[in-house]
Amino acid sequence: MTPPDVDASLVRAHHEEWARIVAGLARRYGDLDLAEDATAEAFAVAVQRWPDDGIPPNPGGWLMTTANRKALDRLRRESQRDVKHLAAQHLVDDAPPEPVGPVEDDRLRLIFVCCHPALSMQARVALTLRLLGGLTVAEIAHAFLVPETTLAQRITRAKGKIKAASIPYAVPAATDVAERLTGVLAVVYLVFNEGYLASGGDEAVRTPLCDEAIRLGRLLHELLPDDGEVTGLLALMLLTDARRNARVSRTGELITLDEQDRGGWDRGLIAEGHALVRERLAAVAAGGPAPGRYQLLAAINAVHTDAPTARDTDWSQILALYDRMALIDPSPIVRLNRAVAVTELDGPLVGLAEIDRLTDALDGYHAFHAARADVLRRLGRSGDARAAYDRAIAFAGNPAERAYLTRRRDQLAL
CATH class of the missing domain: 1.10.8 (Helicase, Ruva Protein; domain 3)
Structure with missing residues (x-):
């Protein structure tokens, strides 16, 4: 032994x-x-x-x-x-x-190789977890619910493409770093989200993926400490992961943010995340670049985790941050999250109008129907809320989320 x-x-x-x-x-x-x-x-x-x-x-x-x-x-x-x-x-x-000692250049080179834009997002994720994380092919395949042979072929093809295209083992030129780094951060955040709220399978949370994404985020922050979006992504993951232990019940049901026991949140991760957010706020105040997507999302999570109770949440500040987000990322999902903040500030009727404007863009997205169902429930429109819950359940891939939505639907008055 x-x-x-x-x-x-x-x-x-x-x-x-x-x-x-x-x-x-x-x-x-x-x-x-x-x-x-x-x-x-x-x-x-x-x-x-x-x-x-x-x-x-x-x-x-x-x-x-x-x-x-x-x-x-x-x-x-x-x-x-x-x-x-x-x-x-x-x-x-x-x-x-x-x-x-720190060999930042070597690791940074490898990060940019693994996340090269010539590779598919699936290949980037697989290579990053294998070569930088050291996860086995079996572990990665299990996490993403794909056959081990499929995952192995994906990695082999990606390596072959790197070799055939003679992709250099180098940090890209200064003019290309920002664009390439955006892709790197997207890979890390995708890994984190797949761990934090698994899109399929029987597991609600895949802890190893969350841990690995945060480890990669820390590595990136070590290598690029002055990059605002790198810092923002690490802060965002820390503040989100701090709530992990409070978001699934013992019966396997999702517990929404407003219902979570905040005493179960990891205060160490929250303190670390808040410190990073303050660091970025100070940099912006000193004349640094305007905050990007990850910095704004981290700030939003800082507001949520700063509130001692859900009732104390500063929704006006959250709405202001989503307004800034919409200027740089006017995607339907950002607008949906903004609509949730509008609902909390201006009431469900105003919020429903904002949400309904997104029907064409988000009709196949479970969170859209879940948000709509909740607003309809608040308005007392039980029949419409039931139909919206049904749509949300049909599209939801996470078992804990389906359990929560089913209970909420079944609580509606007939």
Whole structure:
């Protein structure tokens, strides 16, 4: 049996070093398969040797050196006397361990490679979780409810496309960073949302995906601490995830924000999220760029988590923030969320008019029908509310959400 301290060190090393090692090898050899396989082999060796040899004083350096040797061994075995092999000749088996410290450039390069716009969003998510998160193919496939073979093929095709298109292992030019970073943040937020409110399957919440998205958000914030949207996304995820333990009942039913036990919220995550929001507010006040989508969403969540009770929520501030959101993202979903704030401020009749304007755009979206059902219920229009709940239930993929909507529907007067 592996000693507990060794197990803990292996887990910690996997969390802290996987992305660093894969990124470093990918830069050095220009081959994602080689980088991933050599890193996995290095960890396999650690599992075998650390229990007997002890934990090395520099676990990251030990793993990097071992992964380098595994990569070179593979190149030699395959007799690949090409540019990659020649470029690697200066590395010898007795090379000293590489220093362990922030290698931001390598990890940032790998993030931009995994989230390259030439790849489909599904491929970007899969590659990011595999190469930067270190999740197994089986874990990613389970999280997104796809067959393991399908997920493996998706990753293989994405790697092949990167190789065929000669996508460089480099941070994009300054003129392209903003556009490319938007795609990176979208991938991380998609992973978080799929964990926080799973779109299908039997699980209401997929905690590993939430945790992984936040870990990636922290990594991005470490690499790009002055980027407002990076900070905003991390704050948004922290403030949202702080409510995780209070949002599903013991019977598996969703508990809406206004009904949650706020004593169950994670105050540490809330404090951290609020500090990041204040940091961005100070930057904007000092003449920095206007806040983007993630910063505004984080500010909205800061208002919600600042209220001691649902009744104390400052809906006027939330509406003002959604008004700003609509200027940069006038999507139907933003307008729906704005309509919910209007309902709280101006009453259900005004809110219903705002919601009904979105029927054509959101008729297939469960949250639209759920919001409409709630407003109709407040207006006493039970028949119409029942029909709206039925539509919401039909489109909802999350079991906890379906349970909540079904109960609300069944409580309506006949």
